[in-house]
Amino acid sequence: MSFPLLTVTAAVPAVGAVLTAAVPAARRTAAKWLALLVSLATLVLAAVVFARFEPGGDRYQLTESHAWIKDFGVRYELGVDGIGVALIGLTALLIPFIVLAGWHDADPLETQSKRWRPTQGFFALILMVEAMVILSFEATDVFLFYILFEAMLIPMYFLIGGFGDRAHSGTDENAAAQRSYAAVKFLLYNLAGGLIMLAAVIGLYVVAGNFSLTEIAEARANGQLDMATSTERWLFLGFFFAFAVKAPLWPLHTWLPNAMGEATAPVAVLITAVVDKVGTFAMLRFCLGLFPEASKWATPAIIVLALISIVYGALLAVGQRDIKRLVAYASISHFGFIIMGIFAMTSQGQSGATLYMVNHGISTAALMLVAGFLISRRGSRLIADYGGVQKAAPVLAGTFLIGGLATLSLPGLAPFVSEFLVLVGTFARYPVAGIVATTGIVLAALYVLVLYQRTMTGPAKEETRNMPDLRARELVVVAPLIAVLILLGVYPQPLTDVVNPAVRHTMSDVQQKDPSPEVEAAK
Amino acid sequence: MSVLAASTTSTGEAVQFWVLGTVAVIGALCTILLRKAVHSALCLAGTMIILAVFYLANGAYFLGVVQIVVYTGAIMMLFLFVVMLVGVTAADSVKETIKGQRWWAAACALGFGILLAGGIGNASLTEFDGLGTANAAYGGNVEGIAALVFTKYVFAFEITGALLITAAVGAMVLTHRERTERARTQRELAEQRVREGTHLPPLPAPGVYARHNAVDIAGLLPDGTPADLTVISTLRKRGQIRDVSGEALADLKALEQRSEERLGRDREDVRDIRDQVPDRDRDEEEASR
């Protein structure tokens, strides 16, 4: 038996979380360093996974399989394909920055008791989320995945509800009420999705007799497992609903702006850049892998919803007055692109969607973390409270602009590659959808530039005149992210190399071929 | 009674069943309907004894005896003790406080009873074996039960033993009251009385000297009326004060009558005093006797 690399990759942050939580109250700083070290160790392990993964090899690699609940055929079954590897890499890459960006976000307040240990809890919860997310990218057992999918709500709930943004307008009680509203909304929304998924998981078990993704997919491909069309559709919808809540897809999106608005910036990044990716990832792996026919059946409707998400999210982003909510709506728009790419059922679309998941994670992290630094300086989330920051803090403004440009998919930065692939892939099959989606790029420019103009340019306001520029710690957070954005923007090959084979498998799962160009078709 | 293997029972047992069964049901009804807890307890004890007889009639000799000894003798007595502790005379109010409770209870009980009866009627229990062979297997009912208890049910038996011990300890823990604060000294008590200023000297002693010296008899005020303050608070709360003022006044009246007759004088005001005697709680007085 080989070394259980995947288990270890997920276990390191989990153990780290427990250790961090156990650090005594007085040794706050030690807890932070511990969390940072653990997250860096996880990053190293993820790099090892990346290196050990052979793009030309089997579909699922580094597999592990142990019996878990024998009576129901539930197995502890892990394995990664290229998509999983890319997303594990994203998660492991972002967590150290999230930890570093949230360095002071959970310091206990003066008024709190000395025995209270919010810092330890904060970092432990972040590591816990990391462990669960990584494991969910690795799980090839539907039941195991379901458990993780649901379980990660718990630490997220506490992160949102327990550690709110200290920059808020209004009284503390008011802010606490809003925070708890956001946390409960997050939880209920996702639980509702999860419950419906549970029903579908049980249904799948009844139909298929086990939970193994690989076995079920294989049986379906061989024709050993026949599902009635309606059964398959219902099961598909059950899974898809849960993932669409998590992703989030219009009209199931309203929890995201609340959650991202009320949480601290690092937690907001954790939500949108990491946890939500589980939803889109699962669409690719489980919806398409388990229910290819139903996926094809539902595609038109999903494409329409995704289009609405794109345009609607962008328009609402334009209309926001709160920086973080603006980013949240922008994310909704971007998730629309990802989902559209997945269901376009073309190689370009799906590769693009996978790259989009990674790139959106990094670009949103860059934008949101810088926004968090900005907000922490002024103590307000309202765009109208800023102006002329550029003069006082040029580096902050510059990094903010780069994050924004990445969000609007400027060529040369990573998101462009993925967005264009999604557009091309969609256009090849659904030209009208492709054209409508391109309006998204105009609207993206609008909300990003309006945000930049209102916060960074113009005459400096009294409160922003002496705003300090980025500190060393903050620069350490932002600079590598920007470097990665540029690198993946001009040289995305390392990613595409691992993603392409996985997409080829997915395409064969759904038995789709790329539409061939008109000229070739004519010949 | 020795051979209980038929599908019917003897006529004697039938008579016994119908007579005692009726009494048992009446006892049960009285248990739940009588207002005073002590009456309920007594009725229940009666029902249990009848059940013991039924056990015996069913060939469960050991259980019949245990029922009397343990249930009626020990458990019911325990009930009575507690009733005594918390107030033997306190009667429940008959007024229902929860809206619709009685109706719901009645409806549920009726439905439940009918369903149970229907269930029993539905079951095919037309013939039965009797306990003859079973009792005879080990040479008697007690031996048979013993054999079962110490073989097949030995674990259950041991566990019930543990349960009993635990229950005993639990009961002690629950009822034992740890003194959580230092007992106040007499000096402190005196100071408190002074501070409160309601009743400075020690409370007057109960009893009417030379006539009654029991603690439940209130001392008499100079005008012959009883002073409740002289009786300890427990009895006062239970309303168990024996009032002898009437007696005393009657004696006084008789004395005055005699002296009247002797002196030939008419004293109207004595009658006034007698009218002031409250004729309250006549039934309570009876209850305390």
Next chain:
Amino acid sequence: MDNLIALLVAAPLLGAAVLLTGGRRLDKAGHWLGTLLAAVSFVIGLVLFADMLGKSADDRTLHQTLYTWIPVEGFQADIAFQLDQLSMTFVLLITGVGTLIHVYSIGYMEHDERRRRFFGYLNLFVAAMLLLVLADNYLLLYFGWEGVGLASYLLIGFWQHKPSAATAAKKAFLVNRVGDMGLSIAIMLMFTTFGTFAFGPVLDAAAGGDASEGKLTAVALMLLLAACGKSAQVPLQSWLGDAMEGPTPVSALIHAATMVTAGVYLIVRSADIFNAAPDAQLVVTVVGAVTLLFGAIVGCAKDDIKKALAGSTMSQIGYMVLAAGLGPIGYAFAIMHLVTHGFFKAGLFLGAGSVMHGMNDEVDMRKYGGLRKYMPVTFVTFGLGYLAIIGFPGLSGFFSKDKIIEAAFAKGGTEGWILGACALLGAAITAYYMTRVMIMTFFGEKRWQPAPDPDKAASVEPGADAHPGELPHPHESPKSMTLPMILLAVGSVGAGAFFEYAGFVEWLEPVTGFEHGHSPLSAAAVTTATVVVMLLGVGVAYLQYGRRPVPAVAPRGSLLTRAARRDLLQDDFNHVVFVRGGTHLTRSLVYVDHSLVDGVVNGTAASVGGLSGRLRKLQNGYARSYAVSMFGGTAVLIAATLLMRAV
């Protein structure tokens, strides 16, 4: 030789990277570094040019492939360059003019504390522009296309503390994005039609007639949309006037000489597609003709010297687009006019910058007058540029513009006549407004003696040495500024004749193709007509502004004048339709999101909560009450059991 192509882009890119991340320690030498790297790029360009001249005409195209940019199943985009005659022309224009403007900026931005960053942005622009013209596929071109958009955004908004500059920058980027949308749709169409978007295969396939004309027309129209955005053609022209908020060198380099001509490049580059889509070509010519008149009319009404020149730019690019729309008879002339325009318009802008430099950054021409004595060099160079743009015989504008007018007539049919007439009319108006600018600035009496209006002074460009509130002391600019102006003036004078006689058309022919048009009018007739209308325009302007004093406050003017001052109401239209409409749309959507989408969710939550509140009353805390429910429940269970048994 091939490997040098990447260096062309790399040099300024390196400059941008170093200058933008280097921090304050580069403040002292940053501008020299930027200028040097632009010059290096120019030198490499010259080397490659010399090499190219040494080869035969059909063998001049160079390719360099660096690596595969986006390798995805069925989709391959390379980082690969293609250097042919067309690209070469642009490379020399961009790096040449670019270097001159770097030099000019050293003086112009001398007192700006953020000069290092300015040079970083300029370098970034040069790199992106080179990438645009050197790309060998449309996706890489798109990269450069957006890159110049970004550089333009950064440079227009360079003085970010001015809200007007920030707004103008945002507007420019947004309007350009609408055009970019066209480009990306065009690329997607190419991909689905041809399975690739590299120049070679796509253009060959288009020329070979493999694709349906409908598809090609769609592609061409989308490319035109892109060109309209970048080249400020109607209907996406509104950003160019506002873009003058940027520092003047930026206006000269980006918004006159190079970036705005990218649209023309795109059309000429995609010549094979347009050739195969005649309907699209017609649209192109119409857009060009409308814009050339539009820009000219706007240029007549503006009192702001830079905005007048911006109108002129729009108009001149209109000429180029018109020429490009004419097909093989016009491509070469479009590029020729593009290059000559690059020289004289850059010269004019630099001249304007020099004037503003000397006039306390005053931009209102009504506050100029009689400056020729104070700024002789500026006067002479500006004057030569002026003569070139109005098409004075012998100067560069004459050669290029005359050819375009001729080609327009040669289009043939009614269209030819209409387009030719438009072009001629445009020439007349050009002469008129440029004369107006010239007279108002350099001739007549001084109108700047009283101190500039304080309100005005505060709102003007706080460029190099702004001392608002002080009296202007018109003076000649430093050498670093005049030298580029002189060089550009030389170009304005000589470029046309040089191209005419050195065989520019033949040089471009392998790339763009060339046909001689058959004009219904003889070449001599067209030339005569052009010169006559030009003189007419000059004359009218002289009568209106030279003979009479210019009022310091603009008269109300006719309806047309007033409309032209407001960019022919285009901005008002945009404001009403897009800005206000968009604001209402987003506001109502925010409302919908909050009350409808979220309302359904919160409503569900509230109704569940209400139901629970009612059910909660059953939970009254009385054990007996619970006992009843348990008892009832047991009864129900028994009933169920019995029923099950009964069934």
Next chain:
Amino acid sequence: MNPVNYLYLAALLFTIGATGVLIRRNAIVLFMCVELMLNACNLAFVAFSRMHGNLDGQVIAFFTMVVAAAEVVVGLAIIVSVFRARHSASVDDASLMKL
């Protein structure tokens, strides 16, 4: 007579006991009613034991008694301590089990 009548009697007694639980408020009486229900069950056990000729029923009844004894001990102790704390043996006074 059929011994099934014992079962009917047990059912009746059980129902009476249950009704008592529902309508009485005095915790002690309530407890007695519970005892009544237990006894009714015991009667049923014994009757069944006789019917099936099997002593197991009696053993179970025996255990029931033991458990009932334990329950009574603890229950009464609870009543006493509650009475001490609240000076009341009414179950309705302890109505804190609500939202």
